[in-house]
Amino acid sequence: MKPKPIPEGHEGATPYLICKEASRAIDFYKAAFGAEEMLRIPMPDGRVGHAELKISGAAIMLADEFPEMGAISPQTLGGTSVRMMIYVADVDAFIARAVAAGATVLQPVTDQFYGDRNCKVADPFGHVWMFGSHQEDVSREEIMKRAAALYGKK
Numbered sequence: 001m002k003p004k005p006i007p008e009g010h011e012g013a014t015p016y017l018i019c020k021e022a023s024r025a026i027d028f029y030k031a032a033f034g035a036e037e038m039l040r041i042p043m044p045d046g047r048v049g050h051a052e053l054k055i056s057g058a059a060i061m062l063a064d065e066f067p068e069m070g071a072i073s074p075q076t077l078g079g080t081s082v083r084m085m086i087y088v089a090d091v092d093a094f095i096a097r098a099v100a101a102g103a104t105v106l107q108p109v110t111d112q113f114y115g116d117r118n119c120k121v122a123d124p125f126g127h128v129w130m131f132g133s134h135q136e137d138v139s140r141e142e143i144m145k146r147a148a149a150l151y152g153k154k
Contacts, residue, residue: 032101074126
């Protein structure tokens with residue numbers, strides 16, 4: 001039996017992204033990641049006060065920068081340590097579309113010892129994304145064995 005590409009228990013986390021030019025970010029996420037826009041609340045000054053998207057079933061919230069409220073983007077901060085991980089049905093096709101739309105590959109699509117095929121990309125707004133497809137059900141014991149073989153026992 002083929003494993004599910006999105007494992008049970010990994011279908012949700014709701015990151016809240018702060019973006020410079022959130023409207024452009026929403027357009028990018030639609031083109032690159034196939035995002036579906038669920039909600040957008042414009043502010044009187046033209047900024048996006050709040051928006052909600054779905055990417056492969058995962059809810060993503062975002063807004064423009066609001067420095068007066070402490071909401072600052074990775075571009076303003078000079079980077080981020082946060083990575084969003086989302087499972088998708090076909091990571092290779094998904095990433096090909098993302099790159100065509102302007103995503104930058106940080107780690108190419110690769111089979112992993114723990115049963116996933118995944119990659120890491122950066123979007124033009126300073127956020128880093130990991131996308132993967134589950135390829136093989138691997139027991140915890142087998143994962144530990146493969147990790148020890150790959151990285152060496154310590």
